[in-house]
Amino acid sequence: MKYMLIMRATDEAYAAFQDVDFDTIMEAMGRFNQEMISAGVLVAAEGLDDAADGVVIDFSSDPPVVSDGPYGETKELFGGYWILDVASKEEAVEWAKRAPMTGPGQKTEIRRVTSIDDFPQDNEWIQKERAWRERAGQL
């Protein structure tokens, strides 16, 4: 079973993170990643660039409103994710607890990654998506 660990944090938590020594972060994150690699459970991971450089499209109005920068009213920003291949949700939770996160406003969310097998197989769009996954070697 695949689970995504999603890093979430408030502005304040990200700001506090800026004060932590870069090498310390690299060391802590590197150790965490290495531990999951050594245990044979890590299958994918990506980090996201600064939310301030991102763009948000709000569909509350028509036409939608496009704005620069972070989410605005949303309290938590996504920072990145890991995808783990583990035996149970509990195991994903136990790995998530080992992530080098600390302090108020830091959260990690654990969500099962659906498989394309979860969707109706006779659907034309699912079949097209399958074909793309096959071509691209997409997870």
Place this chain on the structure above:
Amino acid sequence: MARAGGPALTSSDESRGKASACVARAGGSALSRSGSGRDAVEAVWRIESARIVSTLARTTGDFGLAEDLAQEALAAALVAWPRDGVPTSPAAWLLTVARRRAVDTYRRRVALDERHATLARDLSESVGDDLLWDPDRIDDDVLALMFVACHPVLSREAQVTMTLRVVGGLTSDEIARALLVPTSTVQARVTRAKKTLGAAQVAFEVPPPGERRERLAAVLNVLYLVFTEGSSATSGSDWIRQDLAHEAVRQARVLAQLVPDEPEVHGLLALLELTAARFPARVRDDGEPVLLEEQDRQRWDRAAIRRGRAALATAGRVGRGLGAYGVQAAIAECHAVAPSVEATDWDRIVVLYEALGRLAPSPVVELNRAVAISMAQGPAAGLSVVDELVAAGRLRESHLLPSVRGELLRRLGRHDDARRELEQAIALCGNEREREVLARKVAALR
């Protein structure tokens, strides 16, 4: 910085491995459904078992005792954690409990000899130690654990059981369900295996260079067996069986990290990833197995194929040529990248089966080579290889030979001969589902 314990950025005060402090701190934070209970204990155990047992085995020098202590710590966790929550540093908690039990055990033995007094002193100093295990040694310790679990003094089934137990961190119940045997059988196997290892005075160590290749082959063989046990089964509770195959893949990944210079480790990993990639397509919704040629290839797990191909490339890069697992992986890769049976590179598969036949000669490999030849060069060429096997009297008891021979005769239009072969295959075949497939082939002959 605590390695596995608490989050690495917490202050060292918080991650200090005192069991009682850990529990107190976790009490408030781990009350959610996913964070406590038996499932959480078992999840932690899967993550930590190998490092805990191997650390204890090295410090005590006694694998059997280490396993007992680890199980006692697990039992203590099963009582305490559902009640108090999972501690912040579960590994520290478990190791602390186990080391205290070790000290108690040794103190009881002190009267008998001086060595145990020394061990008890050393261990009681390490109880509550901040550093759980030596980061420079833990990899070797886990590797030693894999070797000991697969030690040649143990029977193959004991090796499988011990590997699942100490390296995989599965409970006796889980192993019993996975291997379709009673829990009492698993427990008896574990007890006997520990006795056997103790009696043979097996040292807890990575084997010396001279024995290493051979011992590694045993470890790879056990992982392969665990995988096939999980992947070939259509009986029993399916999900736990797939779990077993998954656990074999995970351990092969671990091993590939520990011995990156051995091509066969990467070869095995590649074979398992590429084979597991076909799982989503190999059983129909009604449980009926689907033959390779009839599988919907779009259902294959592309990410697993990518990982398998990467592992195979690594096996090739490490050098000394591919071994038997690597060659089988290369064959699996030919199928994995082919859009259909017809568009498969059968010439290459023929060459690979020839190589496999030299590395690990067997009539089954020869039969597979015959099938590949029939796909590359036509049924007549395949038939002559099969006939050589018949003439040599190989595979006489197996339904595989007449079933392949029958199929090739059918393709040659010799339907009466084909029917005779397929009926013989039905008579020899022990699997009902396969018999049905053969019977359908006979019925289709005219």
